[in-house]
Amino acid sequence: MSRLDARVVRKLQHVFYTAFDIAVVLAILLLAMLVYVHQYGGAVLGRYPEKLKLPESSVILASDGSVLRRIPLPESGYRVTARLEEMPELLVKTFLAVEDQRFYSHQGLDYPGILRAALHNTLQLSASEGGSSITQQLARNLYLNRDKNMLRKLKEASIALALEKRLPKKEILQLYLNQIYMGQGQYGVKSAAEYYFGITQLKELEIWQIAALAAIPKGPSVYNPGAEGERSKGRRDLVLQIMQQQGLITHKEMVTAMNKEFQPVERAKAKRIGDSYIDAALKEASRLTGHSLEELRTGGYTIVTGMKPAAQQVLEESFGNPEFFPPDGTTQQVEAAMAIINHHTGDVVALTGGRQPSLGGINRAIIDARQPGSAFKPVIDYGPALESGRFTPDSMLPDRKETYGDYSPDNLNGIYRGQVNMSLALQQSINAPAVWLLKQVGIPSARSFAAKLGVALPPEDNNLSIALGGLHTGVSPLKMAQAYSVFASGGIFHEAHTVRSIADAEGRTLYTYTPTHRQVISQRTAASMTVMLRNVVNNGTGAKARMNLPVAGKTGTTQAGLPGVTGKANRDLWFAGYTPDLTAAVWMGFDRTDKDNYMTAGSGKAAGLFSAVMNKVYASARR
Structure with missing residues (x-):
């Protein structure tokens, strides 16, 4: 063999070996790619089984069946x-x-x-045609992003194959x-x-x-x-x-x-209402079903509420009128919350947790965080006293300065009458008789009475200061409305509820509110309390709550007690009361009361808002 032939042979051998090496590498890469395609998708499906259950917008309905809100998905x-x-x-x-x-x-x-898409894209020098099957599209949409690269296409193919299996x-x-x-x-x-x-x-x-x-x-x-x-x-x-x-x-x-022309659907442009109400309803539904709030928002549930849209709209429009509220502070706006209950059924017909409520925002209507002041006296003092059978609205009570251990309550104006009857003591919101009554009835009995009305107090409230609404954590407007609704309904407890029924995405009923009619206090106590509370509105501190209908109710005020600030500074203003059909509680105050943010207005502001809202609610019901 000549030297030239030898060189040719060596070159051919080199080309052959190189080609062989490349082929081996390509074969290994192809094998690895095949293994990857057949293994990756199954692993992904096993790791994220929840992806195969599509999130679905849940729907919140009003009592009349109208749609209040479709809950948006996370995306x-x-x-x-x-x-x-x-x-x-x-x-x-x-x-x-x-x-x-x-x-x-x-x-x-x-x-x-x-292959058709690849050929088309090659001829057009673009990547405009994808060639993806429906299964590939589903795989991409459920598990992947929209990056256009080879690895993403391999993942898509792998997941598609796994889905088909x-x-x-x-x-x-x-x-x-x-x-x-x-x-x-x-x-x-x-x-x-x-x-x-x-x-x-x-x-x-x-x-x-x-x-x-x-x-x-x-x-x-x-x-x-x-x-x-x-x-x-x-x-x-x-x-x-x-x-x-x-x-x-x-x-x-x-x-x-x-030849058909598309005509856009007419969409109602009514103002969105009920953010606070929907927030309360979702939390109640979570408690009733054991499902998380996220599950309830994205599980395709249908939640029927007791909301009356006209009443809710009236409530929110009134809360948007600054004339009903005390002046704002230096750095904060005066806030407020209100809950309205149909005391014949327990339906919460309207509720707002603020003057500018938002879904997921602070819902002051359902948070037990505010001291109720004298609005708590019917619940913890006068109600238990009447229920004991030892006292009537005409019973004479001492109105003297008393000290109970280290607790020494004062009458707000410093005036002591010696003695007054129970009805007058409540009408004028006199402190001394209220504390004396609680002492006579006993804290355990009074706490038990309050619990029957839906206000269960913690152990820290085992003291006489609760007689004047000084509570460890406080109560919510909804709980105050619940408590007063028992007086309004003749002593019958109807559990206040926002949720009437819950159905899943398949239409199966998960929960339906079942009315209960528990006589938790005597009709005599409820009737006597109603007479006294009407007297409060007609002749006493609740005068601004008057309407063209009979109104029974009680104001409540808690003082700010801030050093270096006027003694007229208030922290909380309340009115809780009822008409023949509806019970409501109003709270006003700052989220954070301090030297720059306090109220000098009295609880008449809360009573006035109660009257304004309830008058409009009744007017809307007649339309």
């Missing part, structure tokens, strides 16, 4: 799910014709579609049609049908509407029916052509559908 959109059986066959077949014609023949990856085709298709983004913050075909066309029963969709929905996934922001320009109609008409080509509709039906 700030809305979804209402539907089973395949609820969808018209034409809708399902149209989506398959547009998005994945070989859906029922492939195992997650549509290889002809992938884990779920039947019907379930994959149902998930896809409920998961896919449909523009304008709507997820899934049912939510989109209701949003764009006002249709809640999918089988009522017309051909042109089905085509419009199937047109959206290609570009949700530009092809949804509400998008500006003609692109959405052009895409819809293309879908109609595909439907006709696939034999899903006739040529005549296609032409008729193409």
